Amino acid sequence: MSAIESPPQRGRRLTWPWFLVVVVVYLAIIQGVGALIVVDRGGSDSQFPNTETVVRSGLIPIGLSVLFGAAVVTWLGWWGEVLRYRAPVRRWVRFVPISMLAAALLGMNYAHLADQPVSLVLSLIAMTACVGIGEELMFRGIGVQVFKRAGLSEGKVALYSSLIFGAVHLSNAFGEGAQAVLQALIVSTSGYFFYLCLRVGGTLLLPMLVHGLWDLGLISSLAGSENKAYVGMVLPILVQAVLIVLVIVKRRSIAAETVPITADGPTTPEPASAPGH
Secondary structure, X not given: OEEEOOOOOOOOOOOHHHHHHHHHHHXXXXXXXXXXXXXXXXXXXXXXXXXXXXXXXXXXXXXXXXXXXXXXXXXXOOHHHHHEOOOOEOHHHHHHHHHHHHHHHHOOOHHHHHOOOHHHHXXXXXXXXXXXXXXXXXXXXXXXXXXXXXOOOHHHHHHHHHHHHHHHHHHHHHHHOXXXXXXXXXHHHHHHHHHHHHHHHOEOHHHHHHHHHHHHHHHOOOEOOOOOOOXXXXXXXXXXXXXXXXXXHOHHHOEOOEEEEEOOEEOOOEOOOOOOO
16 A cells, blocks of 8 residues: 655646647657658668668657657656656556566567668667657656646546547558558557556656567568568567456556545555546
C-alpha cells in the first residue's frame, strides 16, 4: 500500500485546447520538414533503403520535434512533473513493460540488420530513440500533465492522452491511405500501454525506452534496399493482443491501494474501483 499526497502544481498553465495547438505544431514540424527535405528512394519498395533516407525523412524532422517538445516543457516549467509521475499500480501491471521489452528484443530481425551498413543501423537506432523520446515527451509527458492538472481521473487521463496520440497518426493517411485509420486505432492502444509503463516506472524514461525499442523492433526488417518477411514480426502483434485482453479483464484492478493522508496520519486503505484509477 502507498501513502499519496498530491503535490502542488508548479509552472505555467496549459489548457487542453492549447495542448491540441501544441500537438498540431509538433505534427507540422515532423510532416512539414520531412516533406521539404524528402529524399528519392530510387524506386525501392523499402521504407528506409539507405542512410540518407533515414536521416532526411526521419531523424532530422523527428529530432526537431524533440527539441520543440523540450522547449515547450521548459517554457511551462514542468520538467519535474513530466519526468516523475506518481500514480502507483498493482504488481501485475509490471508485465506490460516487461512483455513489450521482451517482444521488441526477441522479435528484432538481427540477421537482417547485420547485413546492412553500420551507418544505416546507427541512424535507425538514433531515429527510433528520438521517436521514443519525442512522442513520450509530448503525450505521456505534456499530454498526461495537461489532463491531470485539469482534475481528471487517471482513467480519463489515460484515455484522452492515448486517443490524441492515436489521432496524430491519422496524418499518415496522406501516404498510406485508409490503412492509417487502423494504424491509429492500434497506436491508441499502444499509447495506453506506454501510459501504464509511465505508472510502473514512476518516470518518463521507462516509456521512452520501451517505445524506442518497440519501434526499432517493428522496423528492423524495413531497412536496406529490400523488405524481408520475418517471423519475429508476429511476436509484437501477439503481445499487443494479449495485453489488450489482459487490460480489459483486469481494468478495475490497475491502481494500487492507497492510504489517504490526513492531519492525524494515514487512514484506512481505499481500494481502487474505477478503470485506470
